[in-house]
Amino acid sequence: MAALWGNIDYAAFVVLFCIGLYIIIAKQNLIKKLLGLNIMETAVFAFVVTSGMVDGGTAPIVGPGMSGPFASPLPHAMVLTGIVVAVSITALALCLIIEIYRQCGTLEADELKGAE
Amino acid sequence: MNQVFDLVMLALLIAMALAVARSKDLVAAAMIFSGYGLVMCLLWQHRGAPDVAMTEAAIGAGVTTILVLLAIGRTCRREK
Amino acid sequence: MRKSLVAITIAAAAVPMLIGVAGLPRPGDPSAAVHTHVAARYIAEGAHETGADNLVTGVLLNYRGFDTFGEVMIIFAALAAVMAVLPRGATGLPGAGAASGIPISPIVAFIIRLTAPFIAAFGAFVIFKGHVSPGGGFQGGVILGALLMMLSLVLGRGVDRPLIPARSARWLQAAAPLAFFAVGVLGLGLTGAVLGYPAEPGRELLRELMMIFLEIGIGVGGGAIILGLFLETRGE
Numbered sequence: 001m002a003a004l005w006g007n008i009d010y011a012a013f014v015v016l017f018c019i020g021l022y023i024i025i026a027k028q029n030l031i032k033k034l035l036g037l038n039i040m041e042t043a044v045f046a047f048v049v050t051s052g053m054v055d056g057g058t059a060p061i062v063g064p065g066m067s068g069p070f071a072s073p074l075p076h077a078m079v080l081t082g083i084v085v086a087v088s089i090t091a092l093a094l095c096l097i098i099e100i101y102r103q104c105g106t107l108e109a110d111e112l113k114g115a116e
Numbered sequence: 117m118n119q120v121f122d123l124v125m126l127a128l129l130i131a132m133a134l135a136v137a138r139s140k141d142l143v144a145a146a147m148i149f150s151g152y153g154l155v156m157c158l159l160w161q162h163r164g165a166p167d168v169a170m171t172e173a174a175i176g177a178g179v180t181t182i183l184v185l186l187a188i189g190r191t192c193r194r195e196k
Numbered sequence: 197m198r199k200s201l202v203a204i205t206i207a208a209a210a211v212p213m214l215i216g217v218a219g220l221p222r223p224g225d226p227s228a229a230v231h232t233h234v235a236a237r238y239i240a241e242g243a244h245e246t247g248a249d250n251l252v253t254g255v256l257l258n259y260r261g262f263d264t265f266g267e268v269m270i271i272f273a274a275l276a277a278v279m280a281v282l283p284r285g286a287t288g289l290p291g292a293g294a295a296s297g298i299p300i301s302p303i304v305a306f307i308i309r310l311t312a313p314f315i316a317a318f319g320a321f322v323i324f325k326g327h328v329s330p331g332g333g334f335q336g337g338v339i340l341g342a343l344l345m346m347l348s349l350v351l352g353r354g355v356d357r358p359l360i361p362a363r364s365a366r367w368l369q370a371a372a373p374l375a376f377f378a379v380g381v382l383g384l385g386l387t388g389a390v391l392g393y394p395a396e397p398g399r400e401l402l403r404e405l406m407m408i409f410l411e412i413g414i415g416v417g418g419g420a421i422i423l424g425l426f427l428e429t430r431g432e
Contacts, residue, residue, distance in 0.1 A: 003218040010217040012126040018210045019133040026202045029195040031142050031188065035149050038180065039133050042156055042172075053163045054231065055224040059330060060164075060251040062243045069226065071164040072235035073242070073251040077260055079168050080252070081267045084334065087175050088274035091425045094187040095278045098429070101191040102283070108196055166330035167252045170322075174338040179422055182345065186429045 009050050016043035028108045030097050034090065041086045045079045052076065125159050140195050146184045153177040246393070247404040248327035256332070257407050261391045265380075268372035268414060275369060275421050278428050300349060308346045315343045323415040324408070333411035337418025344423040360423070368420035375413020379406050 004011050020043060023036025052075035058066070060073040101107055132152040139145045153176025160169040221228040238255060246254035256264050323336030348359040360368065376391070383392040383406075393403045 004214065006222045007217055007220060009122065009126065009223050010220060011214060012130060014210060014213045014217055015130055016133055017213070018206050019130070019137060021209055022202065022206055023137045025205060027137070027195075029142070031184065031191070032136075032145060032195055035136055035145055035184070038149065038176075039136065039152070042153070042176065045168075045172075046156060046159065049160055049163055049165050049168055050223045051220075051228070051230055052165075052235075053224055054226050057164050057224075059166050060239065061249055061329065062239070062251060063249045063328065070239050070251070072230050073238060073255045074235055075230065076165050076168050076252045077255040077263070079165075080171055080256065080332075080334065081263055083168070083171050083175055084267045084271055087179055088271045090180050091183055091429070092274050092277050092281070094183050094429060095281045098187055098190050099281055099283075107191055167250070167332060167335065170330060170335045171338065174335060174342065178342050179338065179425075183425065183429055186426070190429075190431065 010047060013043045013047040013050070016040075016046070028110055030100065030107045030109065031094075033109075034093050034097070037093075038086065038090060041082070045082055045086075048075045048079050048082075121162065122159075125155060125162070128155055129159070142188050142193055142195060143185065146181055146188065149184070150177045150181040153180070244400075245395075246407070247400050248407060250327050250329065250332070253327045253332045253407070253411070257410050258393055258403075261410075264410075264414070265373075265376045265391070268376060268417060271418070271421055272370065272373055275424050275428075278425060282428055282431070305350050308350050312343060312347060315339065319343060319415075319419075323411055326411050327404070327407055333414030334418050336411075337415035338422060340415065340419035341422030341426075344419060345426045348423065348427065358427070360420070365420060365424065368416055369424055370417065371420065372414045372417025375410055375417070379410055382406065 017040055020036045020038075020040030023039065024033050027033060027036065052072040054069045054071055057069045057071040060070045060076065062070070097107065100112070104112060106112060129152065132148055132155065135148050136145045136152070139148065153172060156176065157169045157173040160172065238251060238259065242251045242254045242259075243249055246258040248254035248258070319336045319339035321336075322331040322339060323333060326332035326336065344359065351359055358365075380391045384390050386392065386394050386402075393406060
């Protein structure tokens with residue numbers, strides 16, 4: 001448990017991931033499930049970015065006059081690509097939700113499952 | 117001081133995620149999600165990632181919220 | 197029954213992750229694995245190998261340029277899929293929306309018209325200075341896209357006279373993949389590898405120009421795609 005307190009950031013991001021997972025599993029509305037998916041995605045991005053930081057580190061910009069330990073630039077690049085993928089998923093999912101509502105008249109998952 | 121700032125941000129993030137889970141009004145959930153994106157942006161700026169923070173502020177608190185609100189406008193507003 | 201099943205699933209997901217997280221080196225440890233393998237070389241050599249002071253831009257466009265190529269293809273494919281899914285009117289333009297007929301408040305219109313030039317200048321600044329200061333292609337592109345969304349609320353007069361004419365909008369949305377394709381062919385011609393930057397010490401200007409061209413392509417393409425997503429989701 002002491003090791004978990006040292007990594008309190010990582011533990012908080014795991015808790016956020018599980019809250020997002022709970023929203024996807026337990027809530028019935030499709031838009032709410034999409035918000036839960038976004039919460040899961042941002043929790044993973046936060047985990048990756050936090051793993052790249054150093055004590056007393058600054059942004060990875062090596063200009064003239066910048067010194068000191070730099071945060072690693074690789075997690076930042078991966079998370080930038082991930083954010084773009086997340087917004088693409090969200091946009092396509094929202095359009096599918098609009099189309100489902102137009103065809104079936106409801107957005108609740110159990111009603112959609114029974115309506116066929 | 118640094119530690120206190122971090123802990124307050126993380127607690128705020130968890131509280132906002134729980135609020136998104138519990139609210140029945142979808143517009144309120146979208147708004148709280150926009151604030152969640154903004155707090156995430158502040159957290160990343162504090163971690164030394166300004167590019168990622170700028171992108172998350174523009175996309176998470178901007179584009180995603182606008183698209184969700186447009187979709188709510190074309191479907192129903194309350195969760196049953 | 198259902199509630200206990202949900203609780204068991206969440207616990208089964210959370211407990212192994214917490215155990216795994218407890219075993220990681222603490223965030224900020226300089227001897228962690230993330231800092232000792234490739235990142236040290238990128239930080240030491242990145243500025244004069246890529247020509248970008250902003251190491252994240254250098255990594256995105258030079259060291260891992262293929263990943264960025266895939267990313268622009270993903271968001272372009274998302275726009276194409278959105279256009280394929282949503283119902284289109286008789287003329288091939290978006291139809292059947294619920295947002296028409298809502299008047300814009302004059303305060304909002306005034307503020308948008310007042311701040312639009314400054315937002316455009318800031319967006320262009322973020323794109324062009326992205327390889328020296330925090331920023332880059334996609335950040336500036338999203339700022340420009342948000343500006344175009346606001347302007348289409350105020351200036352767009354419906355689908356017959358949209359803010360950007362449909363044919364040029366399609367070319368602008370394809371700007372990012374086209375820029376990557378152009379720079380890839382140029383790299384193929386110069387170095388024999390697709391998207392290869394010339395590595396001789398005398399070619400620094402060419403490296404920087406290729407990177408700026410890619411950034412402009414990503415910025416303009418990203419902004420146009422975000423505007424396209426907004427118009428499609430809004431409908432008519």
